[in-house]
Amino acid sequence: AQSVSQHNHHVxxxxxxxxxxxxxxxxxxxxxxxxxxxYPGQHLQLLLKYFSGDPLVKGIxxxxxxxxxxxxxxxxxxxxxxxxxxxxYFCAVLExxxxxxxxxxxxxxxxxxxxxxx
Amino acid sequence: DVKVTQSSRYLxxxxxxxxxxxxxxxxxxxxxxxxxxxxxxxxxxxxxxxDVKMKEKGDIPEGYSVSREKKERFSLILxxxxxxxxxxxxxxxxxxxxxxxxxSGTRLTVV
Numbered sequence: 001a002q003s004v005s006q007h008n009h010h011v012x013x014x015x016x017x018x019x020x021x022x023x024x025x026x027x028x029x030x031x032x033x034x035x036x037x038x039y040p041g042q043h044l045q046l047l048l049k050y051f052s053g054d055p056l057v058k059g060i061x062x063x064x065x066x067x068x069x070x071x072x073x074x075x076x077x078x079x080x081x082x083x084x085x086x087x088x089y090f091c092a093v094l095e096x097x098x099x100x101x102x103x104x105x106x107x108x109x110x111x112x113x114x115x116x117x118x
Numbered sequence: 119d120v121k122v123t124q125s126s127r128y129l130x131x132x133x134x135x136x137x138x139x140x141x142x143x144x145x146x147x148x149x150x151x152x153x154x155x156x157x158x159x160x161x162x163x164x165x166x167x168x169d170v171k172m173k174e175k176g177d178i179p180e181g182y183s184v185s186r187e188k189k190e191r192f193s194l195i196l197x198x199x200x201x202x203x204x205x206x207x208x209x210x211x212x213x214x215x216x217x218x219x220x221x222s223g224t225r226l227t228v229v
Contacts, residue, residue, distance in 0.1 A: 009158065034218075044208065044220040090160060105151060105176075106210075106218055110160035 002026050002093045006109035013081055014117050021076040021112050023065075023091030032094035033074040034106065035065055039087045047089075050074065061085070086116045121145075124209050124221035131228050137196040139224050141209030150192035152176075152184065155206040155223070164207075167192055199228045 007022040025031060035047040048059025055067040065076045074091060092106040125140040143150065149168050153161040153176075163176030167186040181203060185193045192211075196203055209221040 006160075036218075043222045044210075044218075046217065049217070104212070105149070105163060105166055106161075106212075107163075108153075108161040110158060 002031075002095050002107045004091050004093055004107055004109035006089075006091050006112050008112050009110065010113045010115070012115045012117065015083055016080050019076070019078040019081045019085070019114070021089055021091075021114070023074045023076065023109060024072050025074070025091075025093045026072070032104075033065075033067060034092040034094065035059065035063070035074075035076050036090045036092060036108075037087045038090070044090070047076070081114075081116050083116045083118050086114060088113050122209055122211055122219050122221040124207075124224050126224050127222065129224060129226045131196075131199050131226065133200060133228055135196075135199050135228075137199050137226065137228075139194040139196075139207055139209075139226070141192045141194070141221055142190050143192075143211040143219070144190065145211065145213070145219075146189065147211035147213060148189070149212040150186065151210045151212070151218075152182075152192065152194045153208045153210065154178070155208055161208065164194065196226075199226075201228050204228045 003026040005024045033050045036044045037047050038044045047063050048057050050057045050067045058064045063078050065074055067074050089112045091109040094104050122143045131137050151166040152164045155161050162178050164182050165176050165184040167173045170189050173184050183195045204227050207224045210218045212218050
């Protein structure tokens with residue numbers, strides 16, 4: 001089974017700073033990768049996803065992520081963060097969870113808690 | 119939009135009680151999942167179901183069971199609640215392309 005590593009558990013930035021959150025998954029082959037965000041008191045929302053094609057993926061709210069196959073990485077970036085980006089961010093990989101087929105499930109990293117100071 | 123509804127936002131239960139957490143989705147998805155979310159541990163999969171009456175253990179199934187009698191409903195059962203099951207519980211359903219929709223979560227406190 002895949003494992004997902006998010007290297008930074010807590011990140012504190014000032015507004016307008018650039019952001020990069022690291023994410024590595026454990027083994028290769030065809031992978032489907034996701035970043036989810038959870039704002040305080042809200043449910044998890046999809047930021048962006050990579051299935052195939054252009055390794056630079058653009059998501060909502062100005063976020064983007066780059067899939068680098070050789071590094072097993074899918075880092076999240078934003079050029080200029082805002083106070084409203086304060087949230088928990090989760091990287092996830094989709095994999096088959098049932099040997100008989102029929103269910104693909106997400107394996108999540110432990111999350112990065114991002115705090116943006118005004 | 120797919121909607122995943124968890125019946126309770128907050129629950130407080132006593133140690134030893136049997137607890138039912140209910141989840142309903144409205145998009146006819148076959149796959150449904152229960153996760154628990156704990157600070158510093160991310161989301162960990164408890165159980166999932168890929169069809170009615172079908173279930174599979176996730177990474178941390180101990181102390182839990184599930185029921186899927188109808189396609190739209192997936193219930194998580196704590197047979198005898200313990201304090202270490204105090205957590206945020208998230209239900210999700212997934213589309214054929216693998217995209218997840220999460221419920222708002224149930225914050226369970228076991229005292």
